[in-house]
Structures are given as structure tokens and as C-alpha cells.
Amino acid sequence: MKRILVVGGGLIGARHVDAVRAHPGCDLAGLVDPDPDCMNDGSVTRFMDMTDAPDDIDGAIIATPTHLHSAHGIYAASRGWHMLIEKPVAGDIAGAQALKQAVVKAGVQSLVGHHRRYHRRVARLKELIAGGALGEVVTVSLIWAMRKPDGYFQGNWRTAGGSPVMINLVHDIDILRHVIGEIDRCVTLPGRSLRGTDRIESGAVAIAFENGATGTISFADTAPSPWGFEAGIGENPNIGTTHQDMMWITGTKGALSFPSMTQWQGIDWSQPATARDLSDPGDETVPLDRQLDHFLDVMDGRAVPLIDVADAARTLSVALDIEAQLSTGSGEQRYG
Structure with missing residues (x-):
């Protein structure tokens, strides 16, 4: 024990x-x-x-x-x-x-709580991409949007520091690093403030990966929607489940929507792409429980940490860069 x-x-x-x-x-x-x-x-x-x-x-x-x-x-x-x-x-x-x-x-030993890496479907996604099911990854598009209740920000540290980049998008950034590859650079566009504070509430991020793939993230904590990892997976008891896809990946051999794990294939652009279910009805253990199992194994030396402090620092670096760009508008080119 x-x-x-x-x-x-x-x-x-x-x-x-x-x-x-x-x-x-x-x-x-x-x-x-x-x-x-x-x-x-x-x-x-x-x-x-x-x-x-x-x-x-x-x-x-x-x-x-x-x-x-x-x-x-x-x-x-x-x-x-x-x-x-x-x-x-x-x-x-x-x-x-x-x-x-x-x-x-x-x-x-150290382990960092990017618990989405323990989701069976995330592990399946990483396995499929690494195995070449999509060929060479070309693009990835991701949406995270929900309206957080006003009380979430009142009378606590989130009032000034509750940016969805560091609370929510840091998870999505980590998943992109985990399944697509290391991120080379990002460019951002900030959204407008609807709650009347200087806190980041929404925005868009364009991403270039080291392997040549590109991606986009659209996010907001002021807009109710069915799209987001928590809503799609149903992992968080505090967030309603919609089972809607929230990430779409294209590759040279087809495309895949997540978390439904629907693969789309088709060579002739005059014909509609065909869909195939690649989901695996395997272990549905709650990710926090799987993470705790892994923590015990790491403590006993039976496993290598799935994400340690050094690995998580790379995710943090990307998130901080995105946050800084959104806060300052650096790198933004205006037209007209």
C-alpha cells in the first residue's frame, strides 16, 4: 500500500x-x-x-x-x-x-497530470497515426468552446489569471504534441473581451509542427457549444457530455475525426469519401484512475513516466508563448 x-x-x-x-x-x-x-x-x-x-x-x-x-x-x-x-x-x-x-x-520520480494521455481513445489515436493509418499528417483542426459560469471566476485566483489557455488549451496543446509531433512555432489572434476584463477569453492559434504538418485551434470560454474534449469524451462530471467530434486530422491516406474515431478515405475527389469506424471498445477506465495506476507503477520503478516534469515543460513553453502573444498582440499583421 x-x-x-x-x-x-x-x-x-x-x-x-x-x-x-x-x-x-x-x-x-x-x-x-x-x-x-x-x-x-x-x-x-x-x-x-x-x-x-x-x-x-x-x-x-x-x-x-x-x-x-x-x-x-x-x-x-x-x-x-x-x-x-x-x-x-x-x-x-x-x-x-x-x-x-x-x-x-x-x-x-515525477509525473504531470496531463491525464488526457491516459484516455483509451487518445492512445488509439496515437497508435493509428504512428502506424501510418493516415499516411503523412497534413493538417489538424481543433475546437474548444464552452461558456463557463460567471461564478467560476468570482472570488478566486481565476478572476485575473483564469485564462483558458493555461487552464484548458494546455491540455489540447499537450495532446497535439503527443499524437502529431513537436510544435515548431505558433501565431495567434486574440478574441474580444465579453466579460469586461483584461483576461484572455477567446482566440485563434495557427500552429506549425516540426514534421511539416500545420494546425489550428479555435477556443472560447464565453460561447456555449457541443465542441470540446471534455464534452466529446464525457470525462468530466462537471461538464455536460455531447459525444460530438472536436478534432479533425487530415493525412495523405485519409482523414480522421476525434473522438468518434471515424476514418475517412477516398482517392477520387469526384466521389464522396467513405467512413470507417476505428474505435476500439477496450478499457474504459476513468483516465484519472488509470493515471493513478501509472503513478503507482512509476513509484515502484515498473514504468517510465508517460509525461514527466521535463516533457511537461515543453507543453508549458508552447502554452506560455501562445498566452504571451494573445496578451500583447505580438507578431500580428494588420491589413487595411
Whole structure:
């Protein structure tokens, strides 16, 4: 049994607490959160600070606000705890690099919570692309759009820092890196503010991959729609499920829409492309549970981290660049 400490009792932290308590290979050592009203029903051992936690901890799941990830991860490493850190890995590249050095120095394992990599359909998509089912990837188009409730931004860190780039698109960026390839450069266009703040709310991103493919992302947290990873997959209990596709990939041998895993093929442009279902009715385990399984294997040395601090730092770098471009309008060429 691995003794797991959860740090941060917010929306995702609470899900981690439930996952650890339900896992037969884990024992929940407690929850660290300075808010006395957070999960105060007496069912969880509470600590106000990580320094209050006992020494018999095997691993820490860090689900605190992004700007605290690096400091909390460095402290966990100093205690000899393996760690699973929620995405993004840190608030800036300097923090990610400092965390990487602390992990190496302490000799502990790190895993970063880009949990979409654990979705069976994502694994299937990566397998199909790597196996040449689409030939050479040419383009990818992705939409993430929903209207977040106003209360999501009120009275918390999201009021000023709740950009969908760092909260939501960072996941999509990571999936694109994971299944298409490393990203070479991006160009962005910011959308208008509808909530009357300086916070990024919507925009468009054009992407060039190192392998020559190109892509686009259209995103908004002010527009209700059926399109988005969470809605399409049905992975998040807080977001309604639509089962609509939200990513479309073209290649030299055909195209594929995700998450339906519909492959489209046809050589003669005068004839309609034909569709084929490439979905696999395999393991439908909740990704957070699969991630926890993997974390236990990583701690025991039975598996290589699917995404560690160093890998996640590359996703962070792309997301930060997109955020900076959207905030400053750098690289934008105006016409007329």
C-alpha cells in the first residue's frame, strides 16, 4: 500500500482524494489545504501545510493553483516524495526548470497530470497515426468552446489569471504534441473581451509542427457549444457530455475525426469519401484512475513516466508563448 498525500482540495484535488480512497493499492495519508472549510466533514485527515505532514509518505499529488506547483513540488522532492503534479507543471519556465533540478537531485520520480494521455481513445489515436493509418499528417483542426459560469471566476485566483489557455488549451496543446509531433512555432489572434476584463477569453492559434504538418485551434470560454474534449469524451462530471467530434486530422491516406474515431478515405475527389469506424471498445477506465495506476507503477520503478516534469515543460513553453502573444498582440499583421 502506497501512502499518498493530496495537496490542494479544489475541484480536481477532491477528485484525486476520491480516486486515492477508492484505489486498492493506496492509503490516503491526508489532505493539505489551508482553508478550514475545505472537505471538513471529518472523513479526511487534514493538514494546514505540507510541513505538517508525517514522514511516512510515499507520494504526493499536488493539485494547488499553478503558481504554487514549483514550490510545492520542490518541497515534496526535499522530503523524498514521488510526485504527481497537476497541469500545467509550473507557472513559468524558470519554475519548471527549478522543479526539474530538484527532482533529479532528490532522485524521486515525477509525473504531470496531463491525464488526457491516459484516455483509451487518445492512445488509439496515437497508435493509428504512428502506424501510418493516415499516411503523412497534413493538417489538424481543433475546437474548444464552452461558456463557463460567471461564478467560476468570482472570488478566486481565476478572476485575473483564469485564462483558458493555461487552464484548458494546455491540455489540447499537450495532446497535439503527443499524437502529431513537436510544435515548431505558433501565431495567434486574440478574441474580444465579453466579460469586461483584461483576461484572455477567446482566440485563434495557427500552429506549425516540426514534421511539416500545420494546425489550428479555435477556443472560447464565453460561447456555449457541443465542441470540446471534455464534452466529446464525457470525462468530466462537471461538464455536460455531447459525444460530438472536436478534432479533425487530415493525412495523405485519409482523414480522421476525434473522438468518434471515424476514418475517412477516398482517392477520387469526384466521389464522396467513405467512413470507417476505428474505435476500439477496450478499457474504459476513468483516465484519472488509470493515471493513478501509472503513478503507482512509476513509484515502484515498473514504468517510465508517460509525461514527466521535463516533457511537461515543453507543453508549458508552447502554452506560455501562445498566452504571451494573445496578451500583447505580438507578431500580428494588420491589413487595411
